[in-house]
Structures are given as C-alpha cells and as structure tokens.
Amino acid sequence: MPRRSYDHYCAASRALDVIGDRWSLLVVRELLSGPRRYSDLFADLPGISTDVLATRLKDLERDGILTRHRIGPRATSAYELTVDGAALRPVLDALSAWGTPALGERRPTDAVRAHWLALPLGRAIGEQIDKGTVTVRIGETVFHVVVDGAEITHQDGPAPGPAIDLVLDLATANAVANGTLALADAGPDAQWSS
Missing domain, CATH: 3.30.1050.10 (SCP2 sterol-binding domain)
Structure with a gap:
C-alpha cells in the first residue's frame, strides 16, 4: 500500500507522514523501555487489532523507526527501536507532560x-x-x-x-x-x- 502523505513541505508534516498514523506513537511508547515480542505488544495495546498492529510494525520498520530480529530457540520475532526511533522519546515525554492535566479521574x-x-x-x-x-x-x-x-x-x-x-x-x-x-x-x- 502506498504511503499516505500530507504533501506539505514542512518538517512537522514530514514527521507525521512517518509517525502520525493511529497507534504508531503508542507502539513506540511500548518499545521505549526495551525490545518486545509481538504478543507482548498486542497484550499491552488494548483495543488494537492484530491487522493494525502488524501494519504499524511493518510501516515503522520500513521507515527505520524499529527493527525486528529473531530470538530464542523458537525464532520468535522481537521488535526494538532504532536510533531514529529512540530519538522520539522527547516527543513522547512532551506529549505525556502536555496530556497529564487531561487525565483526570x-x-x-x-x-x-x-x-x-x-x-x-x-x-x-x-x-x-x-x-x-x-x-x-x-x-x-x-x-x-x-x-x-x-x-x-x-x-x-x-x-x-x-x-x-x-x-x-x-x-x-x-x-x-x-x-x-x-x-x-x-x-x-x-x-x-x-
């Protein structure tokens, strides 16, 4: 499927072309603390469908935000942030700080x-x-x-x-x-x- 784009010559727009899809930043949030298996990501992202998770993982891997590697004797896939993906930590921290007052009860x-x-x-x-x-x-x-x-x-x-x-x-x-x-x-x- 071709990538959707805002087609704006703007740095924020280009960033959102990569990480602006629903669930993308939450996948990154899950990987900030270290590598995770697909099943762990699915369990810790309640509400995401398996199709959407698989698509987001493929897109984020294609765009250099995460990498996938095989682990263990059963060759299970684990996902891990790349240097570019880890560079999104301040973005998520800023969103977290901004969103904290909205938490309420x-x-x-x-x-x-x-x-x-x-x-x-x-x-x-x-x-x-x-x-x-x-x-x-x-x-x-x-x-x-x-x-x-x-x-x-x-x-x-x-x-x-x-x-x-x-x-x-x-x-x-x-x-x-x-x-x-x-x-x-x-x-x-x-x-x-x-």
Missing part, C-alpha cells in the same frame, strides 16, 4: 498498564534527584528510571547494581503520574530504600 472504560506511568513517573523522579537510577515497582511491574541531569530514560526490569527502590501501589503511582500527588508526599505506599 480514570473512567471505567480506561485500560491501564503500570508501565504506561514510566514517562510521568520519570519526570517526578527527576524532580527528586539530579542523577541516579531508581527501580520502580508497581505490583508485578518492574522498570527502572535513569536520571542524568535533564535526560531521563527508562528500561524494563530492575536496575543493575545498587539503586534506589521505589515501591508504589497502582493508585498512588497513578496519582503521582497525573500530578495530583507529589512523589515526596506519596505516603506509606511509597518506599524509598537504598
């Missing part, structure tokens, strides 16, 4: 995954420390945030080596992520430990 129809809170929690952690690594545990979900001055990234799993552990329940993590609760005021459900 969670609606009964809203899906939620704890790792979706990584971007806003990373910002909250970045306000607490200038440099360091923090492992975040929300129920069974574990990821770590690396703060190095203004740069904040996150990866799946606990931080290698010594790190600060932050243990939150989902409600507290959500309150911190949506800006209704400061991380410093997260109470007994937030545990900072070295």
